Amino acid sequence: MKDCMEIINTRSSIRKYTAEPLPCETVRELVEAGLKAPTAANRQELHFTVVGKDDPVQAEIQKDLNPDAAGNFYYSAPITIYISGDEAFGWSAVDAGIAVENIHLAAAAMGLGSVILGCMKKVLNGEKKAEYAEKLGFPEGYGYQVAIAVGYPDTTKDQHTFDYEKNVTIL
């Protein structure tokens, strides 16, 4: 297992996966990484929905998103974890962002690849919002916040570069 700084210094978003399925214990560990994330006022309001790559809901979302795309929005990763949050709670989006990063870093520590997915937001919060909420098992009053595709990496990617001077102010 890699240490935290090593993961931060080497992780990247992965967009190509092998067909190998993830063992149940691995999936559980990934979801628990999300559940272990801090939440505002320790509300623990987030809900996690694990969807396999062949579940019909994935194809339906893809069709509503872009029926003509060559690939799919989840890069054929064996699982996608959807995080939904209580829409009446003002911190759900922040909490979901923290939880999804926990899962992303945990995946890297476990030798897996992952990519955070936001591109389905318009579809999942659009005219079929209630239908998708039901299909994805969101609790009542919950809405999609973010998702993450996870699997065994079939590629590597360099880290993104950044501009310290532009993005940082030290007073």
Ligand SMILES: Cc1cc2nc3c(=O)[nH]c(=O)nc-3n(C[C@H](O)[C@H](O)[C@H](O)COP(=O)(O)O)c2cc1C
């Ligand atoms: C909120 C959020 C939404 C994202 N949505 C997508 C997405 O829908 N599809 C995708 O391929 N990558 C998505 N990404 C991944 C970013 O494109 C990626 O983090 C960025 O290009 C930097 O690359 P790196 O993670 O490899 O450093 C998303 C990342 C974040 C934080």
